[in-house]
Amino acid sequence: xxxxxxxxxxxxxMLFARAIGDTNPVYSDPDCAAARELGGIIxxxxxxxxxxxxxxxxxxxxKIGQPWxxxxxxxxxxxxxxxxxxxxxxxxxYHRPLLAGEVLTTVFREGERWEKxxxxxxxxxxxxxxxxxRVKATNELVVTARMIKVMPPKKES
Amino acid sequence: xxxxxxxxxxxxxxxxxxxDNLTRTQIVQYAGVSGDYNPLHSDEVYTTQxxxxxxxxxHGMLTMGITGKxxxxxxxxxxxxxxxxRFSTQxxxxxxxxxxxxxxxxxxxxxxWFADLTVETVNQDGKxxxxxxxxxxxxx
Numbered sequence: 001x002x003x004x005x006x007x008x009x010x011x012x013x014m015l016f017a018r019a020i021g022d023t024n025p026v027y028s029d030p031d032c033a034a035a036r037e038l039g040g041i042i043x044x045x046x047x048x049x050x051x052x053x054x055x056x057x058x059x060x061x062x063k064i065g066q067p068w069x070x071x072x073x074x075x076x077x078x079x080x081x082x083x084x085x086x087x088x089x090x091x092x093x094y095h096r097p098l099l100a101g102e103v104l105t106t107v108f109r110e111g112e113r114w115e116k117x118x119x120x121x122x123x124x125x126x127x128x129x130x131x132x133x134r135v136k137a138t139n140e141l142v143v144t145a146r147m148i149k150v151m152p153p154k155k156e157s
Numbered sequence: 158x159x160x161x162x163x164x165x166x167x168x169x170x171x172x173x174x175x176x177d178n179l180t181r182t183q184i185v186q187y188a189g190v191s192g193d194y195n196p197l198h199s200d201e202v203y204t205t206q207x208x209x210x211x212x213x214x215x216h217g218m219l220t221m222g223i224t225g226k227x228x229x230x231x232x233x234x235x236x237x238x239x240x241x242x243r244f245s246t247q248x249x250x251x252x253x254x255x256x257x258x259x260x261x262x263x264x265x266x267x268x269x270w271f272a273d274l275t276v277e278t279v280n281q282d283g284k285x286x287x288x289x290x291x292x293x294x295x296x297x
Contacts, residue, residue, distance in 0.1 A: 012190065015186075015189075015190045016190045016191070016222075018186065018190075019183065019186040019187040019189070019190045019191070019219070020187070020219065020222035020223050020225070020226060021175070021176055021183070021223060021226065022222075022226045022229075024226075024229065024230070024234065026234045026235075034233075034234040034235070038234060038235045042234060042235050044222065044225060044226075044229070045222075045225040045228070045229060045237055045240050046218055046221050046222040046225050046240075049191050049192075049193070049218045049222075050190055050191050050192060051192075052191065052192035052193060053191075053192035055192075058192060058193075060192075060193050060194055060195040061192055061193075068196075069196065069203070070194075070196030070200040070203045071196065071202035071203040071206075071207075075202050075203055075206040075207045076196075076203055076207060086217075086244075087216075087217035087218065087244055088243065088244060089241065089242065089243045089244065090217070090218065090221055090241065090244075091239070091240075091241030091242075091289075092237075092239065092240050092241065093238065093239050094237050094238050094239065094240075097234075146241075
């Protein structure tokens with residue numbers, strides 16, 4: 001959950017922008033007007049989600065030599081813990097633009113947990129967490145991310 | 158390029174088609190770059206046969222990222238101070254998403270002008286897929 005070292009790389013920012021269909025040169029060209037004004041290539045608003053590439057604890061990334069819950073020879077078994085939680089809300093607070101070349105670290109904390117009953121009487125379980133993205137060398141706070149995940153009611157089978 | 162507090166009005170709005178006919182490949186691109194390789198987003202066999210969904214579907218964060226482009230195209234680069242959404246409905250391959258941002262308030266705080274916005278992205282059936290709020294710094 002805590003990322004020791006998250007290098008914010010130019011290529012990663014460019015590929016992230018491509019994946020969200022954003023051709024804005026501020027995410028790839030350090031010489032464009034916006035990048036010159038801001039001090040370089042900046043990360044797009046949701047880019048820090050890509051920090052999970054540097055998180056050793058991520059359950060949704062295959063690990064070499066370990067079983068994976070996706071399909072191969074067989075459709076595989078259902079890993080409820082990893083796959084059952086859905087993303088309910090995501091909130092970012094930007095303390096300043098995040099620049100390519102910076103090296104971040106994260107501070108993670110669990111937030112509140114609560115339950116709600118849906119119209120068909122099932123229980124939805126919500127869990128909140130907060131991740132602070134800070135400059136590793138100076139501890140300066142750059143982005144605060146608050147995530148709410150929900151475990152939907154168990155399906156009738 | 159940024160918006161000016163003097164020329165912007167509450168109720169001003171911008172609507173863009175954000176993605177037309179979302180492809181599985183774009184979802185895979187997002188999985189690759191974000192590090193969220195949950196097979197629900199790329200593995201049709203697992204998703205239909207094991208997890209019981211009709212097909213793979215987009216990461217919520219892909220839809221949020223696509224929606225963020227609407228905001229940054231309007232308010233300018235490096236101008237957002239807040240952006241938050243709630244995910245309401247899944248986004249499927251083939252979906253076309255249209256986003257609308259609306260100025261909800263224009264205010265001054267410590268000599269700096271800000272705009273508060275509401276934002277909502279809907280699919281081709283007009284169903285909301287994400288909705289939320291954002292705040293951006295404005296020029297005077």
